[in-house]
Amino acid sequence: MTSPPLTVSPLAVGAGFWILRNRALFRIAGAERAAFLNGLVTNDVKKLSPGAGCHAAWLTPKGKMLADLVVLALPGWLELDAEPSLRPRLAELLGKYGPFSPVEIRDETGTEEVFHLAGPETERILGLLGLADLPAMPYQHMAVDLGEARATLVRLDRGIEPGFDLRVPAADAGAVRKKLLSAGCAELPEASLEAARIHAGIPRWGFDLDETVLPDEAGLNRTAVSYSKGCYIGQETVARLKAYGHVNRHLVQFLLPATCAPLPGAAITRAGEPVGKVTSAALSIDGSLRAALGYVKREAAAEGTEVEVVAEPAPVSTQVRTLPRPRPAP
Numbered sequence: 001m002t003s004p005p006l007t008v009s010p011l012a013v014g015a016g017f018w019i020l021r022n023r024a025l026f027r028i029a030g031a032e033r034a035a036f037l038n039g040l041v042t043n044d045v046k047k048l049s050p051g052a053g054c055h056a057a058w059l060t061p062k063g064k065m066l067a068d069l070v071v072l073a074l075p076g077w078l079e080l081d082a083e084p085s086l087r088p089r090l091a092e093l094l095g096k097y098g099p100f101s102p103v104e105i106r107d108e109t110g111t112e113e114v115f116h117l118a119g120p121e122t123e124r125i126l127g128l129l130g131l132a133d134l135p136a137m138p139y140q141h142m143a144v145d146l147g148e149a150r151a152t153l154v155r156l157d158r159g160i161e162p163g164f165d166l167r168v169p170a171a172d173a174g175a176v177r178k179k180l181l182s183a184g185c186a187e188l189p190e191a192s193l194e195a196a197r198i199h200a201g202i203p204r205w206g207f208d209l210d211e212t213v214l215p216d217e218a219g220l221n222r223t224a225v226s227y228s229k230g231c232y233i234g235q236e237t238v239a240r241l242k243a244y245g246h247v248n249r250h251l252v253q254f255l256l257p258a259t260c261a262p263l264p265g266a267a268i269t270r271a272g273e274p275v276g277k278v279t280s281a282a283l284s285i286d287g288s289l290r291a292a293l294g295y296v297k298r299e300a301a302a303e304g305t306e307v308e309v310v311a312e313p314a315p316v317s318t319q320v321r322t323l324p325r326p327r328p329a330p
Helices: 033-038 084-100 122-128 170-182 190-200 235-243
Strands: 016-020 024-029 053-059 065-074 077-082 104-107 112-118 141-146 149-155 163-169 249-257 267-270 273-283 289-297 306-309 316-319
Touching: 016 170, 016 190, 024 033, 024 084, 033 077, 065 084, 065 149, 077 084, 084 104, 112 122, 112 170, 122 163, 141 170, 149 170, 163 170, 190 273, 190 289, 249 273, 249 306, 249 316, 267 289, 273 306, 289 306
Parallel strands: none
Antiparallel strands: 016 112, 024 077, 024 104, 053 065, 065 077, 112 163, 141 149, 149 163, 249 289, 267 273, 267 306, 273 289, 306 316
């Protein structure tokens, strides 16, 4: 059974934006670019036509996570977007495999800033900026003209509210920020995006995802894995888990009182026995509750399982919530 979505919106405005700075950004060009990347990541990059994209993971030969990324197909190149902390690793991995394929790899980190827009009024705000026929499918994207700035608009959810990434040349970011503010889109603090992410049950690299995690443990098999594509690094483990096995732990969500503040690494217990640990937690913007993500053993991962989270000022009892299913395309 899957939990119903939370009814507490992380946004206090009709439409807001966050500026995501220093996102790792790599571009891969060359006639064999899709075949090259397809042999390295978990999703089917070869099927992407310009204007489409996907979620993907890069794995070790044993199927553990090395990176979590978004792949966008543009005319002439593939674009990789990831957390800032993954820039050195992606540079190393692409540098390791790139020389064996006829591709050109460029580290473009810092050339763009990413504005993430979300909220029920977002499409109206984009309309005021002259943008129509917006991308509808997840990771679908299009080039847009914002007057003096050319940008890329990507359909991508980073929290409870449906959202878009607006990828803007760094030199034009100041002008685009002013346009968004003038159109009635509020600039929001970084902490509120973290609240939106955790309340939506979206795992993040460096918090809920690292080198110890199998994609199935974090639910990434639902969004980032193709089971019909050709071979890639770590595929054997992924295929074996689907066909014959199961993972021994799962990423789940908890709702806690607003006064309860668990720290990353805090123990999760069941009937006095340790069953897992918290990986991230955040207070909702309206201050009504706190949500947390954490890994628990398979036998404690069922919806509604009673557990106790070690937190300040005191441990608190709560129930396991399975991660919400990925939102269908609008």
